[in-house]
Amino acid sequence: MDALGELGAIEGGGCCRLALTDDDRAGRDLVVTWMQDLGLDVRIDAVGNVVAQWGDPDEAPVLIGSHIDTVRTGGRYDGNLGVLGGLEVIESVIESGVTPARPLAVAFFTDEEGSRFAPDMLGSLTYAGGLAVEEAHDIVGIDGARLGDELARIGYLGPHPCPGRPPHAYVELHIEQGPVLEAGGIDIGVVESVQGISWTELTIEGQSNHAGTTPMSLRHDAGYAAAAIATFVRRLAEEMGPPQVATVGSLRVRPDLVNVIASLATMTVDLRNTDESALQEAEQRLAAFFPKVAEAEGVRIRARSLSRFEPVVFDSGVVDLVERTARRLGHSTMRLPSGAGHDAQMLARVCPAGMIFVPSVGGISHNPAEYTAPGDLEAGANVLLQVVLELAT
């Protein structure tokens, strides 16, 4: 994990490997080398997902997966743990001399973070048949690059078909990225479900004008409208209460000058809830606020959905197996929902799937300070090994 973390390393011990950038290519190349070193059959599909299988290549494997792309100011654990943990599991099984009834495979999926190309979990969504390859290729990133072009540029526009073959089962080991396990002194999180996610991009058009000579009553300030929406988003989450969360992560104004009223603002709103009807309520309350601001300030507001996923409930058989296995290995466990989206929720569309969480110190992630203690990484990987072996037997 430290070797992979050196690629795209940023100040503070973190990583920046936005999907399909040169740094992501470097990370992919390193992990593929490790897959080849284990003698695995490595296949790259049409959206750059990489699946490396051990055993009969014609049979559906027990698949272990996650991602190795990161956010712009990411850490070394998010995603990487699940992929490298999977490699470690396969290496351990190979070294042990045991041959399970079913093949094992490890995968990393393209653009899980969605930080460069929306929606997030793009690779696993396409793998599971939720997005057409042609549509995925035509997506344009925050830097204006087309996803299909970037795949070709970095050499990861693979020959294998997508959607991919449904695995026999899917298991993902991941850091919690929240404070719950650490706060409760729990070793292993048994993930029952994943929050629903709704991402909206807003474009607000006002009128640029002189900051000194334009009376307040005559302004059409796109920046003020954006700020009013951002404060409303916070109030919405507070009024609805947990588990509703709401975030304005991106906010830009133009021309972005001290003495010019903003003519244009773009911003994103990220809403999440484990309950679909509550998530819909949050979306509706937000949408109802836009015309109020637009009318009061005399601006035009356009909203576009960037990503929308309903909450997902994992297969009870896999969930029970994770819990039973962790306890058998002597770990304390807790059932919990995932606040973040994960590739596992896409694979859950096509096979029994589940997740294993290990604690995140301080609940911090998407931050260079993201950290999970070595003992917790090992505990998670051991649970993953035993779960996978049982599923493959």
Place this chain on the structure above:
Amino acid sequence: MDALGELGAIEGGGCCRLALTDDDRAGRDLVVTWMQDLGLDVRIDAVGNVVAQWGDPDEAPVLIGSHIDTVRTGGRYDGNLGVLGGLEVIESVIESGVTPARPLAVAFFTDEEGSRFAPDMLGSLTYAGGLAVEEAHDIVGIDGARLGDELARIGYLGPHPCPGRPPHAYVELHIEQGPVLEAGGIDIGVVESVQGISWTELTIEGQSNHAGTTPMSLRHDAGYAAAAIATFVRRLAEEMGPPQVATVGSLRVRPDLVNVIASLATMTVDLRNTDESALQEAEQRLAAFFPKVAEAEGVRIRARSLSRFEPVVFDSGVVDLVERTARRLGHSTMRLPSGAGHDAQMLARVCPAGMIFVPSVGGISHNPAEYTAPGDLEAGANVLLQVVLELAT
């Protein structure tokens, strides 16, 4: 004006000639050519101010001036009118065969807009002795460039001393940049005073974290704190009422990603008032709000003054002369304060100074749609000519 407007032209008929950029250099070179074509003695000083004199070079002139730099999304009139109107006045006097008792001169001052280097009115401030040349040279712009380096790069680090020689008097013709003259059907604005200006830059440090897994109660969201301040700024202006205006023109968040809570926000606050004690009240109320937000959100807020100018009252002799002259030429007039800062307020520190306003259609400026009708431009230039001749006699 159209020829100058072609340099740094942007969509919609506007201009982008941020101070000391290549486009600003192109504009400077063109105007200097015109100054030379009139046979004027052109002098460039140590901060790039250009003064072109007609008549005895050793005597203090009646100086006409303004600026030719623009904001990023500027128009063709702001500043340019005063400089080119001044050239037209001198050309008319030369052609008429009259030789006034005192020399005439026309100047354009560096970085009046302050859009690239703060403070605004930097060139005229330095000319009037309000800022040391060395300090001005060391100012770093929004793009990281040092002002002194940029002056040298574009060939406008001149040999003439700054502060410059106080003129006998100073007159500036400018578009109103506000809606008052047009709304009242008035031809000529007689500018009595200039609003005081207070610019503050804020840096807000929070903690980046995952937008899905971080409970609302545990967030330290720099972006939310910035939005809360921006909405407070609007409320402050509304509560204080006219002539108080307040603007958040620049607002940036980092890492600026949809699913990451912002760790850093930078923003500017522009406060203006014609009354110094009211302006101080606005500053104090704003400053008192910062610790409240910082404590509630668990973020660190640092405030830095970018620019601070007290309101300025122009010389009553020049103000009366502008009014009398405009009426003599058959124009309707109105006394009014300037909402924007102008080079004239800096020159007012060292000589009798005044300003002439012409109407801005729709009150729009700092916008490509900025427009003043040709007849109004001509009326303003004719008033300027007669005022200057009287001051030079």
